[in-house]
Amino acid sequence: MDQRGRDADDEQAEVPPGPRRRTGGRSARVREAVLTATLDQVAERGIEGLTIGDVAARAGVAETTIYRRWGTRTALIAEAVTDLAAAGNPVPDTGALRTDLQLLAEQISQLITRPGIARLVGTTIALSADPEVAAARHRFWNDRFERSAQVVTRAVERGELPATAVPRDVIETLAAPLYFRLMVGDETIDDAFIARCIDNTLTLHGVPS
Structure with a gap:
């Protein structure tokens, strides 16, 4: 090896290793703890009863941490609502539309029957005049529709739905009665009701027999 090559090797050897990249780490844990505490507080007291101080105490962080990251109580609530859409269940792929x-x-039912979720969703509708809350609500619904659209797309490819089927329309037909039954009718969502929602969806959108 010539001198130039040895010098290059020496220079590389002298370069100290860079900091190791952290995956997740404390920041991710703090975010999860704060958003979980926010949803818990809403479940217990509603949005109107939520305070940054109570969230900080429950999450085990300083109030300044929350203010520095989220700025306002509304922004915190908005992110907690948005986070609900991403959390949880994988998109079903059983090989059959039914x-x-x-x-x-069942996933929708499990989500909206969680303690405080119906109250949370209802309150975000009531606070739609707040642009941050309204934006979070739109992100929540759009994310859930976009994820669920795969169910419809695959059904079209299998010939279980016509090519003209609109994914959002199909999912709305299935989901709307579930939300209505819980939030407006205040009734239990049982297996028989879920089966009826599925039958109605297939009848309205399925390929004619």
């Missing part, structure tokens, strides 16, 4: 819709309906 069983995909069954799992999807």
Whole structure:
């Protein structure tokens, strides 16, 4: 090896290793703790009863940490609502539309029957005049529709739905009665009701027999 090559090797050897990249780490844990505490507080007291101080105490962080990262109580609530859409269940892929819709309906039911979720969703609708809350609500619904659209797309490819089927329309037909039954009718969502929602969805959107 010539001198130039040895010099290059020496220079590389003298370069100290860079800091190791952290995956997740404390920042991710703090975010999860704060958003979980926010949803818990809303479940217990509603949005109107939520305070940054209570969230900080429950999450085990300083109030300044929350203010520095989220700025306002509304921004915190907005991100907690948005986070709900990303959390949880994978998109069903059973190979058949009926069983995909069954799992999807069960996922929706499990989400909206969680303590405080119906109250949270209802309050975000009531606070739609607040642009941050309204934007979070739109992100929540759009994310859930976009994820669920795969169920419809695959059904079209299998010939279970016509090529003209609109994914959002199909998912709305399935999901709307579930939300209405819980939030307006205040009734239990049972297996028989889920089966009826699926039958109605297939009748309205399915390929004519």
